[in-house]
Amino acid sequence: MSRIRSVATSAAHKGREALEINRRTVLAAAGAVTLSVGVGYALRPTDSEAAPAAAEEQQPVAEGRRAAAAPLAPYTKGTTLASVAAPRGSSGYRRLGDGAGWARAVRSDLAAAKSGRANRRTALAAFVQFTDLHLMDVQHPLRLEFLRAHDPHAWRPHEALTVPGAISLVERVNALRGAPVTGSPLHFVMTTGDNTDNNAHSELEWFMKVMSGGRITPNTGDPRHYEGVQNSGLKQYWQASSTVRDQDKALGFPHLAGYLAAAIREVKSPGLNLPWYSTVGNHDALPLGCFGSHADPYLAAAAIGGKKLMTVTDAEAKKLQDAIRTAKDPKGSGYRDFLKAHARSMRSVTADEKRAPYTSADYLKAHLDPAYQGLGPAGHGYSTANVAAGTQYYAFRISDDVIGISLDTTDAGGHYDGSIGTTQLAWLEQTLKENKDSYAVVFSHHTSQTMTNTRPDPAHPSDGRQTGAELVTLLNRHAGVLAWVNGHIHRNLITPHKASNGNSFWEITTASHVDYPQLARVVELADNKDGTISLFTTLIESAAPHRTDFSDLSQTGLAALYRELAFNAPGASKVLGGSAADRNTELVLKKG
Template sequence: MDTTRRRIVRAEAGELGYRRLAEAPGEPHAVREDLAPASASRAGTPLARFAHLSDLHVMDAQSPSRVEYLERHADPDSPLRAYLPLIGTYRPQDVFTTHVVEAMVRAVNEFDVDFAVSTGDATDACQANELRAYLGTLDGGPVDPDSGERGHWEGVHASDPATYDVRYWHPGGTPEGCEDDHARARYGFPEAPGVLDAAARPFEATGLHVPWYAVYGNHDNMLQGVVPPWPELGEITVGGAKLTALPEGDVVELLHGFDQAERDVVARLLDGATVPVTPDPERRHVSRAEWIGAHVDCHGHGYVRANAESDTAYYAFDHGVLRCLVLDTVNPHGFWQGSLDVPQFEWLRAELAASADRLVVLFSHHPLDTLVNDHGPDRRVLADELAALLHASPNVVLWVNGHTHENKVTPQATFWEVTTASHIDWPQQARLVEVRDNADGTLSIVVTIVDHSGPVTGGGEDPIGLAGLSRELSANYWQHRDGPERGAGTAADRNVELLLRDPRPNGW
């Protein structure tokens, strides 16, 4: 739903601090004049209107190479929390990712938009079954979220006495002889018997009703968005042993080495404890070229066969007066922040020079200030160099991205940068973006937050009911719920009208 009409907020804390969700009055558009003044007589003729989705994180939550056990070192009672405030390898709502995307698709389909863009991290760990589920959910058709042994949940959420761990939320309850998990005993999380079976159940996805374009993200390229899919990790992912604990050693050193994609440290992690699971070849890792090729095979979504053949994930498309440039900001050598390779940077320079008669909109996964990743043997283009090029290109009016899982709007001297929250973390939102010609020498970019169609309260075992439960769980994740609200941003980052000078000399 359009949040100018109604917002979904966290209600008062109940038992053990758990908060249900509630409806609140809508939030009107605030006018931001950081880059140009707003005249009362501006006409506001629409030039384009599109939907922005980001960080879907369609996930195989039962994958053997998931490293959920790292997450506990950022829990409130962890002695390492001051050093490791954010890890991101586990969430209570991990099992409902396809359902949230389905609920967002249904919400977006209620609006009159020209197209949609998904700005990366569409999948979570570059697995073939995740790629198939993401494409199926956005395109429409059968979606199967299950993996491994069908009908038997083997992920960390299961209430199996052999693998039960109090650090994870277990919706099915506590096995006999075990203590209640921390989520329910300390933080007030509910029991929800049957939801794991429901989460694994195949469903028929609605599909977006408009053309949509894809952007490549670090999670589409790497395990946990950090580590390249080296062959030794591929063997674990399709195999029959799931990692459950760190090996002996300095925890901070091991976690830092994982975060920095240090191959020798990652190899040590493979010596940690494991439990047996059902192997599944459909979990195999996919390369960038295969990821692109899968899009080409189902409507393209911006990519063409030449992208797959050249292993390039950047491209351009036109919509009316807009020239849309899609960047690949993923560094394939590892680490979760972004950068550009030199050939792409030169392509971008040429595209900007050739687009002097268009309004240029950029799409990428990473925001400008996260382009700091110089891993690898070749030179990478980082934030300052890219910003200099863009600021010398007056027709760039907007840069749309994700990655940080928060709503944020930033004036960048000559253009606006719009970052949108994720589908996996609170508040699980998307945006509508409209570019308007004010016929007074200015443009307006009107951005509006959209909530997915999951129920605000209650639930159910259909995909939309599970999406509502996922949003509630995301609002209560114990690592973040007691501090400043993460993800939603401020009012100045949500429903806003962004003014800037029209770079077209005569408005063409």
């Protein structure tokens, strides 16, 4: 297949008859709508255990936005090119307002940017990346909030607002006119993991509804009121709704009467008006994002129980945090013993089975549930073959000339950094070989630098684990790889990778939507018709206004407050937005 056809013109080059055959054979059985030009669809099944076993099991991507009759003009409105939230004042609790936008930087690390390319370029594909939403059941009994006794950022004052914050991000995407540079229709949204925070069923339900639409009550335990650290009276947490003079109020955080009642009130997500795909992260697969998938059964029972530890000493918090960071407790047995030792210090809360940890099979089945299909595709990339094989990786076609590959880089053996199984790595190599005439974009949660954890998977102890460096080497063997898109480190970072054989690709890492500056990213692929490809990255914020109103506790008001509280969170890093070279960019590649 030629690599120079555009999304907007490729169907005509293929011929109407071939397109009609494709509609009938691939889509009709599933009752799909007419295939839009440039809308992705499932790849042909391979002999991989991650692919559907038969063509009938394939599900199409639902119809996305149709390409405009003429390309849209480049635009900046609604993106960080136009404006970015910026703080007012220089000290204390700082309010946010409208700030200057971030300019686009051209990066020629891997190929020279040739003059006149803007007039020659043709769009190949465009999509949106969400990452590290961390939808959070903040009343969950296993949460590690008490580590704030040692580390101020171990608990963040804005954590109760993750759901309205994520809904506002969906609203932003729904308002975009298309791809900001090429005018291509946006084809899909991909989440690159840590969609949930505590690996709880409650959070998984909220995530599915945020993405596909529905009403969400971000509350567990007592349905009548909040039970957690923020109404505990403990001064180490922001007691927003009370007059307690806590340590955050001493820094300027406001007293907001009614805040906790508003934080657990029902909200409504419109759902994305694009198809969406899902990639798994460590917080989606492991209890608290760090304990092995076969963690101590005591923790599973405690998750749904009626006791919650809220405070420990600085020394105790440091010891436990150090054990987690250095991976000395991958199975959670040390945490079990820690909780047992503090049983008398726990506070009573309302037990709730919705807080139970979910398994990888539960995660897959939720994506396959028709109730959460939204605009599709059915399964959001996953298939019944994934359920049967116990895998969470897959491939899909983005456009005529581009495939997408979603990897599972979580190490089920425990710890928050990742790796990739030998079997999955072989599948990836085979998938790239079978699609050598297509460009490829690879998605994962972990970055190349955070795939250093090679503990055996308890479910597959004979399957080796490979590092990020080994994955980079594999990707550089394939000339068609354009980008590796990921998250995990909560920071914008763009890294060039070039091999001695001349092959190259860009690693695009995007900041989280839980820590300030709370960003997502639009990625566009374009053929410059001069032997180079340009990848455009454009960051977006949620649709909530930059300026907050402390008297506005509506869904939108809470989303705005979510951003401002995140900026002011004690211990929060101020460099997660990255440099200009990591934000709005044009990334140039030499490709045939």
